[in-house]
Amino acid sequence: MxxxxxxxxxxxxxxxxxxxxxxxxxxxxxxxxxxxxxxxxxxxxxxxxxxxxxxxxxxxxxxxxxxxxxxxxxxxxxxxxxxxxxxxxxxxREVPTGELAKLTQLVSERLKSGIDANRLSFVISQAQVQRNCQPADTKRFTLSTPLLKGGARGVTFGNGTVTVTGEGQSAHNAQGNAESWFDPGQPVTIRITGIGGKTATVTGVLPLHQSLVVDNSEYRFTFAASQRSFVEVTADRCTYP
Structure with missing residues (x-):
């Protein structure tokens, strides 16, 4: 056990x-x-x-x-x-604007056309604020229209040195029919021709302005609508330059 x-x-x-x-x-x-x-x-x-x-x-x-x-x-x-x-x-500062831009463009165009730079500089330097000008001369003449083409129409200034002519669009009566006189509300074309064939043209609705240099004189024109069929032209003649 x-x-x-x-x-x-x-x-x-x-x-x-x-x-x-x-x-x-x-x-x-x-x-x-x-x-x-x-x-x-x-x-x-x-x-x-x-x-x-x-x-x-x-x-x-x-x-x-x-x-x-x-x-x-x-x-x-x-x-x-x-x-x-x-x-x-x-x-x-350097890029011209406004009137200076226009003058710069004009000078550039004159130089490109062959005008001597010295002559252009002389003309600009001779320009003055006070100018030698004759009293303004105001005349009027009728503009040619599609219904009024015949005959000599125009005026002269400077004893025939400069001739001014022009044409316009026919006015319409109440019935819509064309009249012989021009419509002052439509553009017109004015041509200024100097002796020697020098010309200037301006187109637009009156009043208009245009200048032309002939010989030693500068003509400044202002065109405005006058009595029916007539254009009133005012010419300022000043010594150039």
Whole structure:
């Protein structure tokens, strides 16, 4: 009886030791796996931290580069705006406008036509505000129309030096029929002819203005509608230049 009981207890203790060993081995295994996993997690976190730090550093460099580029572009834009303002001011100062632009175009056309630049400069330099002019002379004449073409119509100025003629469109009566006199509400054409064949033509609705230089005199004409069928012309004759 004593021997059987002893064997039973010994086997029990042996099983307990084996179970404890297994438990310890299993705990060690679990602990080892846990520690390994923890270490792997730490390493991964370290790797991610390094990667994030590198990405942050890259983004910071890119941000700095973009800020520098933006600053350079702003500086370039301000420089361009200042340059544009300078060019606009220079354009306004140097490019002629208004009456000066007309005179510049006229001088350019005269030079292209072959007039000597020295002569043109002399003429301009001799122009004065106060001019030597004769009293204005006013006359009137009838305009030719499609129904009034026959006969000589016109007036002369400067003892026949300049002849003025013209033509217009026929007026219409209440019935819509054309009349022999011109319609002052329609464009007319006035021709000024000087001795030697020099001419000037102006077209439009009255009143009109035109000038012609003949010899050493400049004739300035003003044309206005007068009594039916007539045009009144006023001529100023001044020494040229």
């Amino acid at each position: 004593t021997l059987g009981r002893y064997d039973y207890e010994r086997r029990y203790r042996k099983r307990m030791r084996a179970g404890a060993i297994k438990f310890l081995l299993l705990a060690a295994l679990v602990l080892g796996v846990g520690l390994f996993s923890y270490q792997m997690g730490i390493e991964q976190l370290k790797g991610r931290d390094v990667t994030l730090r590198e990405e942050i550093a890259t983004l910071s460099r890119q941000k700095a580069e973009l800020e520098l580029l933006a600053t350079q572009m702003q500086h370039a834009a301000r420089t361009a705006e200042a340059r544009a303002a300078e060019l606009e001011g220079r354009l306004q």
